[in-house]
Amino acid sequence: MPSTSFPVPSKFPLGPPVAVGGSGETLGPSAPAGGTMKSAEEEHYGYATPGLGAGLPLSAAHPSLPAPCHDLQSSAAGVSTVGYGGAVDSGPSGYFLSSGGIRPNGAPALESPRIEITSYLGLHHSSSQFLHEVDVEDVLPKRSPSTATLNLPSLEAYRDPSCLSPASSLSSRSCNSEASSYESSFSYPYASPQTSPWQSPCVSPKTTDPEEGFPRGLGACGLLGSPRHSPSTSPRTSVTEESWLGARTSRPSSPCNKRKYGLNGRQLSCSPHPSPTPSPQGSPRVSVTDDTWLGNTTQYTSSAIVAAINALSTDSSLDLGDGVPVKARKTTLDHSPAVALKVEPAGEDLGTTPPTPDFQPEEFAAFQHIRKGAFCDQYLSVPQHPYPWARPRSPTSYTSPSLPALDWQLPSHSGPYELRIEVQPKSHHRAHYETEGSRGAVKASAGGHPSVQLHGYVESEPLTLQLFIGTADDRLLRPHAFYQVHRITGKTVSTASHEAVVCSTKVLEIPLLPENSMRATIDCAGILKLRNSDIELRKGETDIGRKNTRVRLVFRVHIPQPNGRTLSLQVASNPIECSQRSAQELPLVEKQSAASGPVLGGKRMVLSGHNFLQDSKVIFVEKAPDGHHIWEMEAKTEGDLCKPNSLVVEIPPFRNQRITSPVQVNFYVCNGKRKRSQYQHFTYLPANVPIIKTEPSDDYEPALTCGPMSQGLSPLPKPCYGQPLALPPDPGACLMPGFPSRPQGSASPELHDLSCAPYGSATAGPGHSPLGLPRPVGGVLTSQEAPRPSGVPPGPPQPPPPTLLQPQVSPTSSGSCSPGRRPALCPHSPSSPLPPGTREPTHLQPCGPAHPCGTGHQQHQPLEVPSSEPAAARPLPPPEVREDSNRSLAPISITVKREPQELDPLDLDDVNEIIRNDLSSTNIHS
C-alpha cells in the first residue's frame, strides 16, 4: 500500500490543497503522526484549508439539499474560492448558515461519542438516528477542532478496524485504508459529512476498511445521485440511515446472511455485527451502523422530522438525505442544530454535507472523524494508521475542497485542453465482491489497459488524474452507488495510484506527468461490486442495484489556471458491463454505424457489440416524457449478416413522417424477454428539413432527448441522460475557484428550466429518481448556491422562481450527489451519441424550460447553459468536440443541417405549420 505513495505527492497539486486543509488539521489533533504528515502537506500547499472548507458554503446553503456530496461540491463551487486553497468565500458563511447548525464548531463536534450509540441497532428508526446525529453534532463541535483531524481518521480507522479485518484483498484494503484515511480528510470537501464517515472508516482500517468505507461513502453520493429507479423498487426507503450503516454492516455480514430482509431492513444491518463474519468488517460495519444510528437518533429529533418532511416534499431529495445524509447532515447539521433542521428539510443530503463544507476542512475531518471515530471507536480504537504515505496522498487528495462534485457534469475539453480516453476499456469486466479476491484491473478490448491523456497542457507541473466509477445509464453521469473503483497493486501494475474518497465515492488518483505527455495507462483500476442490499439500505440511496450492472470509468483532471481558478475536465469511458451473467447473456451494443437517419427509414445500420444472436430483435422505441412508449417498431434484421459481434438492421420508418425537427428515439437489441441491451439513441431527421427550423427550441427538444449521449459514439448512448458527457452545467463548475461563472444569470434560469422539465419528466416517467429536489430552500442557498448550481439542474420538478432557481441550482449541484438532482445539463447533441467523454459546456443547450427535455427519461437532459459556464469552461472546445460541438453551439442549427440531407424541399409551409404546432404544443406541455 504505502508503496503506492508515490513521490508524486508534490506533484499532485490538487491534493495538497484540499487534503491539506482538512486533513492536516484533523490529523494534527488526532493523530500525531498522521497529523504531521498532513500538516506538512498543507504547509506545502499552503492552502487555506479552512477557507477551503469554506468552499463548502454552498453546501450550507443546501443543507436542505439532500446530498451532502453536493454540498461539498457545491460548496466548492459556490465558494468559488480559490481553486484549491480556495478561499472560502462568503460561501462559508453561507454554509454555516445553511448548515444551520453546522457551524464549524458544531460540525466537528460530531460527537464521536455518539458513535457509541451505535449499538443501537435496534434503532432502526430513523428517529433514533437523528438523535444520534444531533448528539454527534453537539459533540462534534467540541472535538472538532482538535480531535477532528487526527482523531477522526484514527477513529475511523479504528472503527473500520472491523473493516480491516474483513477486508480481503490486500490491495484493496491496503489501498483503501491508506487512501481512505487521507481521503477522508480530503474528501471532506466533496463529501460532506457523509463522506467523512465512510472515509474515515475506510481509512483507518486499512485493508478492509476501504471496502466498507466505500460502500458507505458511496451510498452517500451514489445513492443520492443515482437513483436508478429503474428497477423498481427501491428498498432504500426505509432505512436511510440504517442503510448506510446497514450497508456497511451488511457486507461484512455478508456471510451471514445476506439479506434477510428483515435483517437488512434494519438493523440487521446492524447486523453488521453479524457481518462480523467478515470479521473486522463486521464490527466496523456495526460501528458504522452505529454511527448512522447515532447520528440518526441524536439528531433525529429535529432533523428526523425535518428529514421526513423534506422527504415528503421531495422524493428524491429525501432519499438522498435519508441515506447517508442523515448522519452526515446531522453531523454537519449538528453544528448548527437549528440550521440543520432547516437544511434537512430541504435536502437532507445537502444539508448534511454542506455543513461540512462550511467547516473548515478540519471540521469536516472532525466530523468524519467523529463519526468514524465514533463508530470505530466504539469498536476499535486502533491507532490510526501510519501515515507514511499519508503525505504523499495528501497531495492527491487535494481535490476535495473546491473541486466540483463528482456528479457534476464537466466538459472533456475546454480551451486548449482536452482530456481524452485514448484507449477505451473492454465492454465487459466482471467486478469482484468484497468477499472475493480482486478480479484484476480493467483491460482494454485490444489487450493492454485503457489509457487517458490530457492534451493541450504544456505546463511542467504534474497533475492528478482522478478516476472513479460512474453510472452508465441514461441519466446524467454520476458516481455509481453499487460499484467502486478498486486500486490494483502488484508487479503487473506500472501506474502509481492512490485512493481517495470523495463523497463516499472512491477515487483513484493517478499522476499525470509531463514527461509522459500527460498520459496515463490505467492498469491499476479494478472494479469492486458492493452488495445491493447494503447500498439500497442507505438513507439517501434511490437507485436499485438489481440489473444496475453497467458502469463507466470517469476520469477527471483539475488544471490550475493563471487566474487562480482551477479548470476541471472530465471524460467518461464507454459503458462496462460488470455482471458475470449479464456479460455472458445480455446483448451489448458498442457501436452503431448511424446515429441519425431520415424518418422514412429504410437505411441499414450496423451494430457492433456482443452477444448478438440470430434471432436477436432490434426494437425502436419513442418515449414520451413520462416514459411511456409512444411508439415501438421492430426493425428488420438481416439474419444472414448476424454475428455474435455485429448485427445489421434496417431502420424502420418513423411513425410520423412529417416531423419538422429531429426526433430522438431509442432502440435496443433483444435476445429474449429479459435480455435486452441498453437503449441506444437514434435520431430521425425530418424529411425535409429546410433550414427553417429556425427555432432552436424545437430542435432542442429533440436534441435534448438524446443528444448528449451521442457524443461519443458511445455505444450507449443513452438517452438523454446520457450523461455521458454531460456537461457541466456550467462550465463554471469546471472552474473550481470562483464559481462566479455560475452565477451567470442566464444559466440559472435555464437550469431551472431544465431541472424542471427534466426532473419532472424524469421522475415521472422512468421513475427514477428522485429528483425531487428539494427545493430548497432556495432561500437558504442564497447567493452562494447560485453559483454552483449552475451546473446542476435543479431537482425540483418545477422551476422555481428565478431567485430560487439559483439556489436551487446550487442545491442541485449539491444535490448532485443526490440522484435526482443531478444536473440536467445535457449536451445537445441530438441524436448523435456522444462519446461519453466528450462534453462540452458549450455544447449544452438549455432545454426549453418547459420542455421535458426530450423524452421522458431524457428530461434530465437538461440543458445547459453554455453561457453559464465560466469562461474557462466555455471556451469551446476545440474542434474535437465532435458531434458535441455541433450540438453545442447551435443545437438547432446543427440539427437542421442534418435534416437537409433527407429533407425534401417539401412544403415549407407545411413544415412551418408543423413547427408552430409543435412549438405551441411543447409550450403547453411545458
Add this chain to the structure above:
DNA sequence: CTTCTGGAAGCACCA
C-alpha cells in the same frame, strides 16, 4: 502462496 479468473451452486426475487 497469492492473485486472477472462470464457472457454477444457492438463494431470493420477479413475472
Add this chain to the structure above:
DNA sequence: ACTGGTGCTTCCAGA
C-alpha cells in the same frame, strides 16, 4: 399461491 426464470453473491478450483 405457485412456479419458472433471473439475478445476485458466494464458493470452488485451476492457472
